[in-house]
Amino acid sequence: MARPDLRRNDEMRKVKITTDYTIYAEGSVLIEVGDTRVLCTATVEETTPAFLKDTGLGWVTAEYSMLPRATHTRKKRDIKTLKLDGRSSEIQRLIGRALRAVVDRKALGERQIIIDCDVLQADGGTRCASITGGYVALYLACKKLLDTGVIERMPLTDAVSAVSVGIFEDEAVLDLNYAEDSRAIADCNVVMTGSGDFVEIQGTGEGRPFTREELTKLLSLGKKGTAKLCRAQRKALGLRAPEQEE
Numbered sequence: 001m002a003r004p005d006l007r008r009n010d011e012m013r014k015v016k017i018t019t020d021y022t023i024y025a026e027g028s029v030l031i032e033v034g035d036t037r038v039l040c041t042a043t044v045e046e047t048t049p050a051f052l053k054d055t056g057l058g059w060v061t062a063e064y065s066m067l068p069r070a071t072h073t074r075k076k077r078d079i080k081t082l083k084l085d086g087r088s089s090e091i092q093r094l095i096g097r098a099l100r101a102v103v104d105r106k107a108l109g110e111r112q113i114i115i116d117c118d119v120l121q122a123d124g125g126t127r128c129a130s131i132t133g134g135y136v137a138l139y140l141a142c143k144k145l146l147d148t149g150v151i152e153r154m155p156l157t158d159a160v161s162a163v164s165v166g167i168f169e170d171e172a173v174l175d176l177n178y179a180e181d182s183r184a185i186a187d188c189n190v191v192m193t194g195s196g197d198f199v200e201i202q203g204t205g206e207g208r209p210f211t212r213e214e215l216t217k218l219l220s221l222g223k224k225g226t227a228k229l230c231r232a233q234r235k236a237l238g239l240r241a242p243e244q245e246e
């Protein structure tokens with residue numbers, strides 16, 4: 001079986017992370033995974049949602065959206081339908097959960113960091129690219145808070161990144177592009193920490209149910225992919241391994 005872009009089954013697309021891509025946000029990152037491109041910005045707000053008032057705990061949340069021509073045919077802006085697309089709300093909750101998994105909310109203090117993920121171009125794996133790029137934007141914002149003395153210690157306990165894996169023409173493959181994603185038998189998003197532990201796994205047998213053996217193969221590919229993404233994150237941030245030594 002040949003993949004549409006002739007990659008090996010365990011081969012990721014090319015990953016490029018550009019920091020400080022825009023100038024106003026406390027953290028700004030353009031992440032490119034093959035032809036998928038997502039702008040991730042981090043904004044620090046000195047307030048928290050009402051349910052955290054006087055708890056001393058901070059919050060990290062995310063918003064996700066695709067630009068109209070991020071896709072093959074024009075996708076209407078949400079404002080035109082006056083409601084957030086169901087897919088977007090599912091994705092932005094996943095991004096927020098993934099990032100909060102590595103945040104020490106006490107160390108962040110009573111403030112909120114909002115990660116905006118805007119897809120400029122979608123070729124599969126936009127939610128995973130948003131998590132991977134969103135972490136780098138979050139790191140930059142936290143570093144700014146630390147460097148300006150607003151917080152005393154880094155509130156990030158580990159790195160986090162995500163990759164899609166799936167069963168394409170009966171074989172387990174890493175990092176699906178749109179051509180593969182749209183024909184995959186099973187589609188799975190794997191979110192892992194820099195230490196190699198799981199944060200979230202979303203897996204669906206859309207074409208047919210998949211076996212435990214296939215799942216094991218998919219998770220191994222997910223581990224390989226996220227390890228590579230963590231290296232790309234560290235490189236973009238100018239950190240040596242492991243990322244917490246700063």
Ligand code: UDP
Pocket residue numbers: 071072075087122123124125126127128164178181
């Ligand atoms: N896609 C699209 N229009 C949509 C939703 C998705 O063209 O409204 C394409 C896009 O290339 C996207 C891919 O389908 O990256 C896979 O979408 P999915 O919902 O699985 O999310 P993703 O893989 O991007 O996280």
